[in-house]
Amino acid sequence: MALSTPLCDALEIEYPIVQAPIGSVTRPELAAAVSNSGGLGTLAVTWRPPDRAAEFVERTRERTDRPFAVNVVLDPEAKEVATEDHLDAVLGAGVPAVSFSFGDATPYIERVHDGGASVLVTVGSAEEAETAAAAGADVIVAQGWEAGGHVQSEVATLPLVPRVADAVDVPVVAAGGIADGRGVAAVLAAGADGAWLGTRFVATEEAAVENHYRERIVDAEETETLYSELFDIGWKGMPHRVLHNSTTEAWERAGRPTPGDRPGEGETIAEYPGGHPIVRYGDDLPMEGVEGDLDALALYAGQSSGLTDEVQPAAEVVEELVAETEARIDQLSAVVQ
Numbered sequence: 001m002a003l004s005t006p007l008c009d010a011l012e013i014e015y016p017i018v019q020a021p022i023g024s025v026t027r028p029e030l031a032a033a034v035s036n037s038g039g040l041g042t043l044a045v046t047w048r049p050p051d052r053a054a055e056f057v058e059r060t061r062e063r064t065d066r067p068f069a070v071n072v073v074l075d076p077e078a079k080e081v082a083t084e085d086h087l088d089a090v091l092g093a094g095v096p097a098v099s100f101s102f103g104d105a106t107p108y109i110e111r112v113h114d115g116g117a118s119v120l121v122t123v124g125s126a127e128e129a130e131t132a133a134a135a136g137a138d139v140i141v142a143q144g145w146e147a148g149g150h151v152q153s154e155v156a157t158l159p160l161v162p163r164v165a166d167a168v169d170v171p172v173v174a175a176g177g178i179a180d181g182r183g184v185a186a187v188l189a190a191g192a193d194g195a196w197l198g199t200r201f202v203a204t205e206e207a208a209v210e211n212h213y214r215e216r217i218v219d220a221e222e223t224e225t226l227y228s229e230l231f232d233i234g235w236k237g238m239p240h241r242v243l244h245n246s247t248t249e250a251w252e253r254a255g256r257p258t259p260g261d262r263p264g265e266g267e268t269i270a271e272y273p274g275g276h277p278i279v280r281y282g283d284d285l286p287m288e289g290v291e292g293d294l295d296a297l298a299l300y301a302g303q304s305s306g307l308t309d310e311v312q313p314a315a316e317v318v319e320e321l322v323a324e325t326e327a328r329i330d331q332l333s334a335v336v337q
């Protein structure tokens with residue numbers, strides 16, 4: 001017996017486990033490690049120029065002959081590159097799947113199919129799921145409110161997933177709040193065909209982050225996140241979930257003032273390796289090589305950080321998730337006498 005669902009057939013993967021697009025944390029080493037372990041690895045390219053996105057796809061293809069995906073965020077507030085330019089680059093480089101989030105994917109689905117790739121669309125409601133499925137999406141991702149990073153729904157994963165599963169006939173992947181095999185088994189029971197994990201994969205050896213960020217996730221309790229629009233410089237108007245830190249605490253102490261009146265607004269608090277400054281309330285995270293007050297940056301993480309207790313190689317995370325899920329489902333079958 002092995003863990004396998006209709007998602008595995010749809011995407012030609014071995015296990016229904018997806019490494020979520022986790023922005024600049026993703027890189028070929030991470031996506032390939034997950035895909036080589038039988039899951040689906042993902043590269044997030046929204047904040048990368050098209051030639052760099054194509055290079056990332058090529059470098060991932062060199063490391064794995066299994067399917068992987070590229071994610072493109074559609075919200076115009078988040079982007080500097082036209083979606084068409086990203087699609088030309090990644091489809092030209094032969095990416096097997098494209099995932100869209102934070103916007104209506106309808107105008108792009110045919111283009112991706114013509115380019116020979118599958119389409120995954122992230123939604124935050126049953127209605128959005130119906131729209132995406134009607135437009136031809138191959139897989140729907142239902143992202144609940146407890147998720148780390150930018151959040152598409154005000155509904156939590158558990159009530160969202162069955163609603164989305166009832167609304168569409170294509171495989172559904174659950175995102176938000178899942179960090180171990182109990183979570184994977186729970187969303188399968190709720191009607192999903194797979195699980196999409198972000199925070200747990202930030203705490204992997206292959207993630208392109210400074211160690212401080214990994215350690216903060218590993219140390220965090222489930223109660224230590226903040227859902228707000230605080231880190232809005234670079235991407236305005238989209239709620240996100242981060243770990244509490246000196247920036248969030250000073251803002252709360254000041255009575256949650258609006259942009260323009262926030263403590264330390266405009267201050268440079270860190271810089272990228274090339275010297276490009278990062279200001280307080282910027283949407284930048286502590287990517288590998290960033291120097292400065294790392295703890296004051298946006299430490300994107302979900303409530304699942306309470307369940308993420310160790311920094312591990314990504315392959316080990318996939319293997320552990322599969323083994324735990326199989327064991328959990330086995331135990332549950334004994335509940336019915």
Ligand SMILES: Cc1cc2nc3c(=O)[nH]c(=O)nc-3n(C[C@H](O)[C@H](O)[C@H](O)COP(=O)(O)O)c2cc1C
Nearest residue numbers: 020022023101147148149176177198199300302304
């Ligand atoms: C560091 C980080 C960056 C993220 N970047 C993206 C992104 O570029 N595109 C996207 O669609 N979702 C992004 N997300 C959301 C994840 O894809 C996923 O939905 C979320 O992490 C699931 O919740 P979990 O963190 O509890 O596993 C990000 C999440 C994190 C933690």
